[in-house]
Each structure stands twice: as structure tokens, then as C-alpha cells.
Amino acid sequence: MTFENNLAFAQSLDAQDPLKEMRNEYLFPQQNGKPFIYLCGNSLGLQPKLAKEVLNQQLNNWQNLAVEGWFEGDKPWMFYHKELKKLMAPIVGASPDEVCPMNTLTVNLHLLMVSFYRPTKERFKIIMEAGAFPSDQYAIESQVRFHGYDPKEAIIEVSPKAGAYTLETNDILAEIEKHGSEIALVLFGGINYFTGQLFDMENITKAGHKAGAKVGFDLAHAAGNVPLQLHEWNVDFACWCSYKYQNAGPGGISGIFVHQKHFNDQSLHRFAGWWGYQENNRFLMEKGFVPEAGADGWQVSCTQVMPMALYHASLQLFEKVGFMEPLREKSKQLTAYLCYIINEVNKALGEEQFKIITPQNPDERGAQVSIIAKENGKKVFDYLVKNNVLGDWREPNVIRLSAVPMYNNFEDVFKTGELLLAVTKSIAND
Ligand SMILES: *Cc1c(COP(=O)(O)O)cnc(C)c1O
Numbered sequence: 001m002t003f004e005n006n007l008a009f010a011q012s013l014d015a016q017d018p019l020k021e022m023r024n025e026y027l028f029p030q031q032n033g034k035p036f037i038y039l040c041g042n043s044l045g046l047q048p049k050l051a052k053e054v055l056n057q058q059l060n061n062w063q064n065l066a067v068e069g070w071f072e073g074d075k076p077w078m079f080y081h082k083e084l085k086k087l088m089a090p091i092v093g094a095s096p097d098e099v100c101p102m103n104t105l106t107v108n109l110h111l112l113m114v115s116f117y118r119p120t121k122e123r124f125k126i127i128m129e130a131g132a133f134p135s136d137q138y139a140i141e142s143q144v145r146f147h148g149y150d151p152k153e154a155i156i157e158v159s160p161k162a163g164a165y166t167l168e169t170n171d172i173l174a175e176i177e178k179h180g181s182e183i184a185l186v187l188f189g190g191i192n193y194f195t196g197q198l199f200d201m202e203n204i205t206k207a208g209h210k211a212g213a214k215v216g217f218d219l220a221h222a223a224g225n226v227p228l229q230l231h232e233w234n235v236d237f238a239c240w241c242s243y244k245y246q247n248a249g250p251g252g253i254s255g256i257f258v259h260q261k262h263f264n265d266q267s268l269h270r271f272a273g274w275w276g277y278q279e280n281n282r283f284l285m286e287k288g289f290v291p292e293a294g295a296d297g298w299q300v301s302c303t304q305v306m307p308m309a310l311y312h313a314s315l316q317l318f319e320k321v322g323f324m325e326p327l328r329e330k331s332k333q334l335t336a337y338l339c340y341i342i343n344e345v346n347k348a349l350g351e352e353q354f355k356i357i358t359p360q361n362p363d364e365r366g367a368q369v370s371i372i373a374k375e376n377g378k379k380v381f382d383y384l385v386k387n388n389v390l391g392d393w394r395e396p397n398v399i400r401l402s403a404v405p406m407y408n409n410f411e412d413v414f415k416t417g418e419l420l421l422a423v424t425k426s427i428a429n430d
Contacts, residue, residue, distance in 0.1 A: 001333070003340045010414035013337070019330050023407040025049055025317055026247070031388055037412045039391040041404035042193070042221060042368045045247030045314070054313040058305055069305075077305045081296070084308055087315035088255050090323040091246070092219065092238065093229035097294035098257055101242075101308055103301075105220060105254040106135045108239040111298055112256060113143045115268045116214045116237050119184045123212070124149050126185045127176055129167060130157035133193045136218055140187065156183075165357040166197040166364075169204075176207040183213040190222025190238075194394060196358035196368035198226055202233045209234065220244060223255070225331070225366040227324035230257050237262075245367070245404065247314040253307035258295045273300030317406070330405035332362045337410055338369050338403050341417035348421050357398070368402040370394075376427050383423040389416050 003009070014020055026046040028035035038046060061069045061077075070078045085096040092099060102108065117126065124147070126140055144154045158175045160167050176186060186208035191198045201217055208215035216237040222228060224245030230238055238257040242248035262268060272289045274282060276299040279292050291297030321327060339356055346352050354371040373380055377397040384391065384399075391401040403413050 001336075003337055005341065005344045005414070005417065007411065007414055010337075010410040013333070013410040017330060017409065019321055019326060019405060020409065022317065022321060023409065026407045028407075029390070034388055036388050036390045037408075037416055039389065039401040039403060039408065039412070039416065041247075041407075042196075042225075042244055042400055042402040043392050044243055044250060045224075045245055045404070046407055047249065048247055048313050048317055050313040050316060051249065051310050054316075055306060055309045058309040062305075077303060080305060080308055080312075081303050084312055084315060085295075087312070087319055091228070091315075091318060092223055092240070092255070092257055093227065093233075094231045094257050095260065097263075097296075098231060098260055099255055100295035100299060101253045101255050101311060102299050102303070103254050104251065105218070105239055105241040106139055108254045108256050108298075109136065109139045109218060110143065111271055111300070112216060112237045112239060112258070113139070113185070113187075115258075115262075115270050115298070116216055117143055117147075117185045117187075118269070119144075119147050119149060119154070123182055123184045125154050125156055125179055125182045126187055127156045127158065127179065127183055127208075127213075128187050129172075129189060129192060129199070130159040131192065131194055132157075132189055133218070133220065136187075136189070166192075166195050166359055167199070169200045172199070172204060173207045176204070176211050176213075180211045183208070183211050186211075186213050186215045188217055190217045190219040190228070191225065191366050191368070193221050194370060194398065194400075196221075196365050196370050196400070198222065198359075198364050198366050201228070201235065205233050205235050221368070222366065224318070224324075225368075227328050231259065234261075235259060242311045242314070245406075246311070246318075247406070248307070248311035251307070253304055253311050256295055256298060258298065260294075263293055270298060271300065275299040275302050321406070327405045331367050331403075334403040334405055334408060334410065334413065335365065335367055335369060336362060338401060338413045338416075341413055342369070342371060342420070345417050345421045345424070349424060353424055354399075354420070367404050368400055370398050370400050372397050373399060376424075379427055380420070380423055383427065384416075384419060387419050387423065389419055 061073045084101045088099045089096045141151045144151045205215045214236045219240035223240035243252035276297045278290045353374050358365045358369045381393045
């Protein structure tokens with residue numbers, strides 16, 4: 001499609017958007033009585049209007065039923081996670097028994113590594129992307145040390161070629177092949193938080209398995225952003241948070257995926273707790289851990305009802321739009337328009353003031369566009385915020401803007417460009 005840099009064009013795209021009504025389902029933050037143009041769903045998604053209602057239902061259940069709420073009422077807490085599993089599964093391309101809501105993301109990363117990072121003297125290395133989210137780096141480092149290995153030796157980071165910001169799939173696959181029999185685990189992000197690069201998870205999984213390693217993904221920036229096929233891709237395990245593209249609130253509950261093929265593997269280690277015990281016999285309180293079948297068997301502590309209620313509210317809206325395919329279709333267009341608009345700003349300024357480091361290829365990115373400001377980046381960012389455009393800032397010079405198909409529109413993108421140009425010009429004239 002050929003884009004145009006004017007309001008009427010943006011509004012005409014919005015008029016044709018089958019998801020255009022969805023933004024009315026969300027609450028936008030305000031400043032000076034005006035709603036923000038919110039382009040920060042990569043960090044914290046917006047509150048669905050439904051959230052209060054669904055949370056209130058559970059508060060009422062707590063009030064009226066107290067301890068009986070575990071087994072009584074319209075949504076007994078004991079089984080509430082099953083409703084979420086049905087709605088989480090289509091988001092990541094899994095069957096409901098392969099997913100489970102529990103804990104928070106980094107905690108789950110640790111729990112899953114306990115099961116799927118089982119280093120031996122010959123095979124103890126982990127391959128990951130350079131510049132992964134710090135929490136993942138720390139988790140992986142500490143797991144390696146926990147097993148008695150040296151992170152410097154055991155962790156192999158795949159880096160972009162000199163001068164590049166993003167990785168080439170072939171370089172990732174070549175690195176996996178090169179270290180072959182020494183690799184215990186390939187652990188990648190689905191989408192890198194900094195560059196917004198979407199990795200080829202299917203082929204990374206194939207290469208990892210060919211090398212004899214387990215393969216897992218941190219889907220913090222991918223789940224709810226791009227369609228995933230974890231089961232079909234044969235991924236061993238994955239986890240994600242629900243508060244970025246899945247709008248389940250700050251510190252929201254995380255989700256895990258464990259591939260069905262591991263369900264009957266008695267040799268898998270895990271850090272157990274009572275909530276992972278066989279559901280039917282859990283309250284016999286007997287000695288000797290017997291895991292519940294499926295991803296549920298990785299639960300440790302009792303289920304978190306209030307965070308699940310918030311996730312449930314949000315998941316109902318994903319169900320309403322038909323899950324990921326319709327969102328992705330709009331997302332590709334919206335993000336392409338955002339890139340076009342940023343380049344229009346550069347054109348008007350007569351130089352590449354804002355360099356897009358997110359891949360140009362729509363198949364290698366999700367909603368997020370990361371731009372490097374040539375100069376005055378922080379100032380530009382602060383001016384944008386002051387003028388009701390909320391993206392996010394990453395040191396030393398990167399602005400991340402995410403047009404989220406669930407609640408952003410083409411007009412948001414157009415207006416952001418207009419403001420970006422005005423702000424940059426005014427700073428230059430200061
Ligand atoms: C956001 C994010 C996290 C955050 O982890 P929490 O345990 O939820 O605080 C971890 N890893 C990645 C890749 C992320 O993008």
C-alpha cells in the first residue's frame with residue numbers, strides 16, 4: 001500500500017479498520033484533561049474497562065464466600081486457571097494443557113530452566129542473543145553458576161555483525177551448529193526488547209534440536225504481539241508476562257508453555273510445591289510429590305486469583321477479536337505506517353535525525369519500532385511526553401514507539417509524526 005502523510009489519509013485507514021471499536025474497550029491515561037497518544041504497550045499495556053468488573057466479581061466472591069470461594073461460587077478459585085488456559089492457548093499456539101498461568105516471568109524462567117537446563121561436563125553451554133533483557137541475563141548467569149559452571153565459558157551470546165543492530169537468522173543458526181554437541185540449551189527472546197527484532201523461532205528450534213539441545217523462548221515481547229505456534233514449532237518450553245501486549249496490569253501473572261512431548265517424562269527435575277500436585281488428590285496432603293499432568297504440574301504455590309482475574313478480563317478481549325491473526329494483520333500495517341511517518345519526518349528535516357533500528361522486513365518485527373535519535377534524544381522524548389505522546393526511553397539514545405493494534409490507530413501514528421517534526425524543529429531553534 002502507498003501511504004500518505006496527512007490526517008485525512010490516516011482517518012480513512014481508521015474508517016476501514018475492522019478493529020477500530022476496540023480502543024473504546026480500554027482506558028487511556030490523561031494529562032491536562034487530554035488522553036495520551038499511548039505508544040508504550042511494549043512496556044505496560046492499557047487497562048481494559050472490563051478489568052474492574054472482573055476483579056470486582058472476585059472481590060465479591062472473597063467477601064461473600066471467603067474460604068468457600070475455593071470450591072463454591074460461579075468461578076471456584078480452585079479451577080479458575082482452566083478458564084484462562086483455554087484463552088491463553090490460542091495466543092501462543094498451544095493446547096490448553098500445555099499452558100498455565102502462574103507466578104511472574106523471571107521466576108518461571110528459573111523454574112523452567114530447572115527442568116530444561118540439565119548441563120553435563122560435555123554439554124553445558126547456553127546460546128542466547130547478545131543484549132537480551134537484563135533479567136534474563138541475570139537469571140541465566142545464576143543458573144549456570146548454580147550448576148557449578150563459569151558463565152564466561154558456558155554462555156554464548158550471538159551478536160549482530162559489526163555496525164549492525166540486529167541479528168541475521170543465518171548467523172544464529174550457524175552459531176548453534178558450530179557449538180553443536182556442547183550446547184545444553186538454546187534460550188532466546190521471541191522479540192528483542194531493545195531492537196524489536198522478531199526471531200525465527202521455528203528455525204532456531206529446529207537447529208537447536210538438531211544439535212541435541214533443548215530450546216526455550218522468553219516471549220515477554222512476543223506473546224500477544226505476534227502469532228506464535230509453539231506446539232507446531234516443537235518448542236520445549238516458553239514463558240511470558242501478561243502486562244505488556246496482554247494488558248493484564250503491572251506485575252501481572254505470567255504464563256508458561258511446556259510441550260506435550262514432555263508430559264510423561266519422569267526424569268525431568270522440577271522444583272515442586274503443593275499446587276503442582278495431582279489436582280484430584282491434592283487435598284489428601286500425602287507425602288511424595290506426584291505432579292499434575294501438563295503444564296499445571298509446574299505450579300508451586302497456590303493460584304493467584306486477583307492477578308488471574310485481571311488477565312482473564314484482558315484475554316476476553318483477545319477472544320472477542322478472534323485472537324492473533326486479525327491483530328497481526330492490522331499490526332503490520334500500523335507499524336509500516338509508523339516507519340513511513342518517521343521517514344517522512346526525516347525527509348522534512350533534510351537528514352536522518354531518527355534512525356530506525358528495528359528490521360525493515362515486517363516478518364522480522366512486531367508492533368515496536370525503536371529509533372535512535374541523532375541528537376537531543378532525551379529532550380525530544382521529554383517534549384513528546386509533555387505534548388501527550390507517551391512512548392519510552394532507553395539509555396543512551398533510543399526511543400521505543402509501539403502502535404498496538406488492539407487500541408492504537410492510524411491517526412495516533414500520524415499525529416505522533418506531526419509532533420515529532422514540530423518538536424525537533426523547535427529544539428533545533430532553541
Ligand atoms: C519485561 C521482561 C521481563 C520482566 O520480567 P519480570 O519477571 O516480569 O519482571 C523479563 N524478560 C524480558 C525479555 C522482558 O521483556
